[in-house]
Amino acid sequence: MIRIEPRQSSSRLMTLGIPVLSAFVALALAALPLAFAGANVTTAYQEMFKGVFGSTFAFTEMLTRATPLIFTGLAAALAFRAKLWNIGAEGQLYLGAMAAVAIGAGAIDAPSFVLIPLIVLFGCAAGAVGMAVPTVLKSRFGADEVVTTLLLNFVILIFLQMMLEGPLKDPMGLGWPQSPPILDQGMLPPLMDRMRVHSGLIIALVCAGVAQFMLARSVWGFKLRAVGENAAAAKHAGIRVNRSLMSVAIVSGALAGMAGVSEVAGLKGYLTADLSPGFGYTGIVVAMLAGLSPVGVVMSAVFIASVFVGADSMSRAMGVSSYLADLVVSMSLLCVLIGGFFARYRIALVKTPKGEQA
Amino acid sequence: MNGLTKRFGSVVANNAVDLTLHRGEVLALLGENGAGKTTLMNMLFGHYMPDEGTVDVADDAGALHPLMLGHPQAALAAGIGMVHQHFTLAENLNALDNIVLGSEPLRMLKRDRVGARAKIARIMEHTGLQAQLDVPVGKMSVGERQRVEILKALYRDVRILVLDEPTAVLTPQEADTLFDSIVAMTREGLSVIFISHKLREVLAFSHRIAVLRHGEKVGEIATDEADERVIARMMVGADTPETPRSELPPGAPVLQLKNLSVAGRSKRDSLEDVTLTVHQHEILGIAGVSGNGQSALAGVISGLNQPTGGTLTVDETAIANPTPRKMIHAGVGRIPEDRHHDGIVGAMSVAENMVIERLDEPGVQANGLLKRDAIRANADRLAADYDVRGPGVTARARLLSGGNIQKLILARVFEQNPKLILANQPTRGLDMGAAAEVARRLLEARTRGAGIVLISEDLDEVLSLADRIMVIHDGALIEANSRDREHIGLMMAGELT
Numbered sequence: 001m002i003r004i005e006p007r008q009s010s011s012r013l014m015t016l017g018i019p020v021l022s023a024f025v026a027l028a029l030a031a032l033p034l035a036f037a038g039a040n041v042t043t044a045y046q047e048m049f050k051g052v053f054g055s056t057f058a059f060t061e062m063l064t065r066a067t068p069l070i071f072t073g074l075a076a077a078l079a080f081r082a083k084l085w086n087i088g089a090e091g092q093l094y095l096g097a098m099a100a101v102a103i104g105a106g107a108i109d110a111p112s113f114v115l116i117p118l119i120v121l122f123g124c125a126a127g128a129v130g131m132a133v134p135t136v137l138k139s140r141f142g143a144d145e146v147v148t149t150l151l152l153n154f155v156i157l158i159f160l161q162m163m164l165e166g167p168l169k170d171p172m173g174l175g176w177p178q179s180p181p182i183l184d185q186g187m188l189p190p191l192m193d194r195m196r197v198h199s200g201l202i203i204a205l206v207c208a209g210v211a212q213f214m215l216a217r218s219v220w221g222f223k224l225r226a227v228g229e230n231a232a233a234a235k236h237a238g239i240r241v242n243r244s245l246m247s248v249a250i251v252s253g254a255l256a257g258m259a260g261v262s263e264v265a266g267l268k269g270y271l272t273a274d275l276s277p278g279f280g281y282t283g284i285v286v287a288m289l290a291g292l293s294p295v296g297v298v299m300s301a302v303f304i305a306s307v308f309v310g311a312d313s314m315s316r317a318m319g320v321s322s323y324l325a326d327l328v329v330s331m332s333l334l335c336v337l338i339g340g341f342f343a344r345y346r347i348a349l350v351k352t353p354k355g356e357q358a
Numbered sequence: 359m360n361g362l363t364k365r366f367g368s369v370v371a372n373n374a375v376d377l378t379l380h381r382g383e384v385l386a387l388l389g390e391n392g393a394g395k396t397t398l399m400n401m402l403f404g405h406y407m408p409d410e411g412t413v414d415v416a417d418d419a420g421a422l423h424p425l426m427l428g429h430p431q432a433a434l435a436a437g438i439g440m441v442h443q444h445f446t447l448a449e450n451l452n453a454l455d456n457i458v459l460g461s462e463p464l465r466m467l468k469r470d471r472v473g474a475r476a477k478i479a480r481i482m483e484h485t486g487l488q489a490q491l492d493v494p495v496g497k498m499s500v501g502e503r504q505r506v507e508i509l510k511a512l513y514r515d516v517r518i519l520v521l522d523e524p525t526a527v528l529t530p531q532e533a534d535t536l537f538d539s540i541v542a543m544t545r546e547g548l549s550v551i552f553i554s555h556k557l558r559e560v561l562a563f564s565h566r567i568a569v570l571r572h573g574e575k576v577g578e579i580a581t582d583e584a585d586e587r588v589i590a591r592m593m594v595g596a597d598t599p600e601t602p603r604s605e606l607p608p609g610a611p612v613l614q615l616k617n618l619s620v621a622g623r624s625k626r627d628s629l630e631d632v633t634l635t636v637h638q639h640e641i642l643g644i645a646g647v648s649g650n651g652q653s654a655l656a657g658v659i660s661g662l663n664q665p666t667g668g669t670l671t672v673d674e675t676a677i678a679n680p681t682p683r684k685m686i687h688a689g690v691g692r693i694p695e696d697r698h699h700d701g702i703v704g705a706m707s708v709a710e711n712m713v714i715e716r717l718d719e720p721g722v723q724a725n726g727l728l729k730r731d732a733i734r735a736n737a738d739r740l741a742a743d744y745d746v747r748g749p750g751v752t753a754r755a756r757l758l759s760g761g762n763i764q765k766l767i768l769a770r771v772f773e774q775n776p777k778l779i780l781a782n783q784p785t786r787g788l789d790m791g792a793a794a795e796v797a798r799r800l801l802e803a804r805t806r807g808a809g810i811v812l813i814s815e816d817l818d819e820v821l822s823l824a825d826r827i828m829v830i831h832d833g834a835l836i837e838a839n840s841r842d843r844e845h846i847g848l849m850m851a852g853e854l855t
Contacts, residue, residue, distance in 0.1 A: 217727055218727050219723050220726060222717060222728060225705075226703045226714060229705040229706060232700050233700050233701060236662065236692070236694055236700040237714040238681070240681075
């Protein structure tokens with residue numbers, strides 16, 4: 001007979017080791033469909049590795065891809081720590097991007113040191129509003145934020161399309177549904193010559209560091225953790241739960257909005273309706289892989305960006321589909337979830353004594 | 359039961375326990391919390407697989423057969439029935455369905471309800487256990503639910519009945535009736551093991567008493583030869599210190615409720631027109647059967663519930679819309695009923711839980727940042743003063759035992775020198791040592807000048823601690839003019855006003 005028993009304690013090695021192990025297991029499992037597609041597995045993985053670490057360009061491309069994932073990962077991680085299920089980072093990202101082009105594409109002409117902070121401020125504010133609304137609905141009327149934030153993504157996406165066909169449409173854009181470009185002095189400066197990696201990455205890393213510090217060391221972080229771990233006890237202890245939730249909603253939404261700002265003002269320059277290939281949703285995976293730790297978010301964002309960029313490059317070299325990247329990412333999430341189960345429980349074999357009858 | 363041993367990891371829950379139960383006997387199983395009583399019974403019933411040891415059960419003829427362990431079905435087939443502390447009834451089904459549930463084969467097309475009803479009627483007649491068979495269990499009182507649970511076990515023709523703390527939710531009168539029925543059943547040859555904390559009922563109704571301590575059987579005694587002191591010494595391994603109490607004249611009022619009402623979702627969490635006053639140097643005991651408005655009363659005093667009428671005054675200051683925050687600032691210390699659910703954040707450290715109620719204070723934070731050294735030093739000091747034992751103050755609070763969690767909460771509350779203390783079921787589930795510590799701290803606060811509201815379902819606790827007693831029934835509070843347990847019991851049942 002097999003029995004599942006809770007473990008007495010989870011070791012530190014386990015909490016750190018399981019995400020790493022899960023990542024490797026997922027990569028190993030991805031060898032099956034690779035082989036099935038007729039590719040040489042070793043070569044494929046070599047190509048994948050080269051696609052990330054093979055050149056400075058490859059490496060910076062990976063970092064460029066990781067930047068929005070750090071923002072959306074942080075947005076999910078902080079909200080989830082308070083058990084506020086923000087599934088709407090995708091929509092908040094677009095709100096941030098829209099605010100960025102509304103401010104930065106000619107509405108205000110100012111030098112960089114004024115314009116860039118303004119763009120960031122408005123982008124973050126727009127994202128924050130995007131998360132504040134469902135949080136008010138939750139605390140006032142008990143509306144489930146999983147549903148409201150998820151559905152708002154589609155509302156915002158349709159709103160975006162309307163704006164790109166209307167007020168935000170570029171008159172010089174030859175009829176394409178895209179916004180006018182952000183002024184040169186409004187763009188986040190690049191980090192290296194001829195590379196796409198930009199200073200949004202620095203902002204992302206600073207955000208992660210600050211989030212880690214605030215979570216562990218500040219009264220705000222204390223309250224957030226208390227509300228997330230046991231809202232009833234937090235309330236009993238005099239912590240204003242709704243206020244705490246609202247503050248984390250604003251920070252989470254602002255981080256997601258910042259992802260949009262960083263993409264549009266750091267990378268693309270103008271806004272289209274396909275700015276994000278689901279960064280908002282991938283951010284949830286990033287946060288889960290990171291065990292909701294802000295510093296962990298940086299590492300898991302780098303891992304997931306590597307898988308995506310590496311798989312792109314592998315698919316070009318080998319002629320297999322780059323959807324393999326999605327497969328690896330989703331399998332690593334599954335592995336982490338299963339691994340998390342084994343960190344908390346163990347399987348015990350129970351011998352049934354023979355020869356005893358009732 | 360021979361040499362039963364059960365380990366959970368490195369913890370030995372039961373160590374080589376031998377236990378014999380005779381036909382027609384009532385055996386009381388006593389022990390502090392965590393002594394291993396429930397684990398032992400769960401092994402008997404097949405929920406747990408023992409690591410060592412065997413169980414033999416007699417058949418109708420009296421011959422002993424080994425019982426296959428780890429299989430509830432085998433235990434059922436051998437005639438062992440168990441009534442758990444927490445009821446396992448389906449609330450939407452009526453009593454008859456609940457009783458029959460599980461003992462009729464699923465593939466039977468037509469159900470023999472007439473036969474079942476007749477059989478239950480026979481059992482009810484024999485034992486005096488009465489229940490309304492056609493009423494959904496959800497609409498029944500706890501006492502009636504308990505009877506349904508027992509009928510359910512008896513319906514399966516059990517010869518050994520295990521009752522885990524059967525009287526925890528009953529009035530003294532209901533408990534007495536239950537035990538009368540049990541005595542009647544044993545005359546028919548039923549054997550009963552019951553687990554209890556209440557020495558009084560153990561002495562009144564059992565034939566034999568077995569005491570467990572730290573997973574081992576430390577004593578067995580015929581009830582005729584036992585008294586409370588002997589049993590208490592066996593349970594804790596030493597005499598329990600009597601809590602000294604001095605006569606103190608009550609001082610100024612610290613809490614006044616005037617015509618206070620709370621409209622809850624159901625009768626059990628509502629209050630109706632409650633008026634009470636608690637003075638300094640005074641413990642007001644609130645006795646009552648669980649679910650009569652205690653949680654609404656505690657909710658208002660802790661700031662979790664909003665009154666719908668009346669006034670609440672703490673220390674001469676009226677508090678309009680109470681919140682936990684306002685109550686804490688007004689000098690109210692709260693010991694919640696469910697200490698795991700409302701008292702601590704289990705995933706956070708012991709040290710963090712000790713300061714969770716005073717995050718605004720300069721001793722804990724500066725400019726929004728936590729003073730980690732100060733929090734740590736505070737925790738080290740409180741853990742020493744209040745004897746909070748566990749893996750350390752930086753460990754998660756949920757790793758502490760129930761008694762130590764309560765000590766953590768006591769430390770947090772008493773350290774603020776509250777003017778008013780709300781203690782809601784402060785010793786529920788605690789062992790005698792921890793319970794004595796709670797009583798000592800409450801009396802100490804009383805001497806210092808605090809007013810205390812003690813809500814408890816344990817009448818003995820109220821009688822021993824309270825200066826004044828009120829009884830709560832159906833959301834209304836009545837002053838008890840007598841300290842007679844019979845009298846208060848009738849008030850708890852709502853039969854005296």
